[in-house]
Amino acid sequence: xxxxxxxRRSVGFIGESDEIIEMLSLVSQVALTDISVLITGESGSxxxxxxxAVHKNSKRKFESLIIVNCAAIPSGIIESELFGHKKGSFxxxxxxxxxxxxxxxxxTIFLDEIGELPKETQAKLLRVxxxxxxxxxxxxxxxxxxxxxxxxxxxxxxxxxxxxNFRQDLYFRLKTININVPPLKKHINDVNLFIERFxxxxxxxxxxxxxxxxxxxxxxxxxxxxxxxxxxxxxxxxSLLVINKGERITPDMVSQQLNLTKIDSGNNLVxxxxxxxxxxxxxxxxxxxxxxxxxxxxxxxxLSNSSDSEIMKTNPALFLPIDKEQNKSPDMRSNSxxxxxxxxxxxxxxxxxxxxxxxxxxxxxxxxYLKEFKGNRRKTAKALDISERTLYxxxxxxxxxx
Numbered sequence: 001x002x003x004x005x006x007x008r009r010s011v012g013f014i015g016e017s018d019e020i021i022e023m024l025s026l027v028s029q030v031a032l033t034d035i036s037v038l039i040t041g042e043s044g045s046x047x048x049x050x051x052x053a054v055h056k057n058s059k060r061k062f063e064s065l066i067i068v069n070c071a072a073i074p075s076g077i078i079e080s081e082l083f084g085h086k087k088g089s090f091x092x093x094x095x096x097x098x099x100x101x102x103x104x105x106x107x108t109i110f111l112d113e114i115g116e117l118p119k120e121t122q123a124k125l126l127r128v129x130x131x132x133x134x135x136x137x138x139x140x141x142x143x144x145x146x147x148x149x150x151x152x153x154x155x156x157x158x159x160x161x162x163x164x165n166f167r168q169d170l171y172f173r174l175k176t177i178n179i180n181v182p183p184l185k186k187h188i189n190d191v192n193l194f195i196e197r198f199x200x201x202x203x204x205x206x207x208x209x210x211x212x213x214x215x216x217x218x219x220x221x222x223x224x225x226x227x228x229x230x231x232x233x234x235x236x237x238x239s240l241l242v243i244n245k246g247e248r249i250t251p252d253m254v255s256q257q258l259n260l261t262k263i264d265s266g267n268n269l270v271x272x273x274x275x276x277x278x279x280x281x282x283x284x285x286x287x288x289x290x291x292x293x294x295x296x297x298x299x300x301x302x303l304s305n306s307s308d309s310e311i312m313k314t315n316p317a318l319f320l321p322i323d324k325e326q327n328k329s330p331d332m333r334s335n336s337x338x339x340x341x342x343x344x345x346x347x348x349x350x351x352x353x354x355x356x357x358x359x360x361x362x363x364x365x366x367x368x369y370l371k372e373f374k375g376n377r378r379k380t381a382k383a384l385d386i387s388e389r390t391l392y393x394x395x396x397x398x399x400x401x402x
Contacts, residue, residue, distance in 0.1 A: 012049075020190065031058045034148050045230060047181050068109065102143065194230065202237065
């Protein structure tokens with residue numbers, strides 16, 4: 001158990017379930033060897049943390065860990081990225097360049113999403129695993145590297161071999177040790193630990209109060225199937241803290257965030273597809289409202305601290321011909337104390353998103369929150385992070401029924 005605790009502390013691994021303990025036990029057994037490791041598991045399950053744990057508890061822990069996302073590198077340049085290239089070997093090769101394998105010498109290289117590697121590159125990777133040799137693009141001379149290889153994939157490589165998408169010999173070399181990372185639904189009782197970690201970290205980084213989750217909210221989260229695994233849980237916790245700033249998270253908040261209204265055959269709550277974008281839309285609308293407020297504050301500052309000619313010269317896009325039918329921006333109306341001409345204020349263009357104006361977005365956001373809080377202005381103002389006085393003015397301005 002001491003070894004497992006050491007591995008857990010080395011990368012901050014979370015989890016007390018039997019599945020996690022078993023996986024960490026395997027990590028402790030293979031970490032001190034130099035054998036290649038294949039890490040498998042669903043997307044978002046934490047394969048990268050397992051790779052870091054293997055490296056940090058190996059004999060190479062004081063050397064480099066080079067992380068390569070094979071899926072993110074275009075096939076046309078992946079060999080140059082992995083093995084390096086010679087100056088002039090192709091258009092744009094203006095100097096000699098070391099590849100990831102050369103940079104990782106004496107250390108560890110983590111090839112994430114190795115199932116996306118082109119077959120022609122797989123053969124060259126096999127050579128590195130077997131002999132430690134590689135050839136830079138544009139050269140004929142072999143180079144040596146002493147590197148440990150850790151690979152990860154969310155694909156079934158055996159199936160990819162059967163489909164002839166992945167080399168069988170490379171598959172056998174990689175799968176000598178296979179560490180499978182369980183999906184979150186297999187160790188769902190660890191959700192409490194993840195919530196605490198993600199909540200405290202996000203609260204500290206963003207200065208957002210974290211008052212925790214009610215036991216009912218946690219039970220609701222445990223009943224969800226988490227197709228996106230730990231990554232989805234992390235994003236959910238952070239979104240809940242942003243949207244419900246300073247509030248203790250309740251089941252209603254969780255249901256709204258995940259849009260949980262149906263139950264699948266396994267008695268797990270699942271999101272309803274036809275409304276899957278509702279929460280995201282409301283969050284975007286709210287952020288656009290805040291953006292509009294920031295823009296107006298910036299405009300007021302610029303106008304009140306710069307000369308007319310300077311503004312017109314350096315920011316011509318801010319000004320349009322005066323339209324008598326166009327209303328002034330609400331935040332500009334109370335700015336009469338500044339020495340700014342009314343014509344200038346009217347000439348500031350009201351920002352728009354697509355075919356709707358920021359005024360329309362602001363009206364919709366306020367209307368939605370008033371409806372959600374059943375006309376309670378105090379709660380609505382708090383949710384929108386504005387004063388009740390400002391909310392009252394907006395309600396009158398947009399002729400909203402509260």
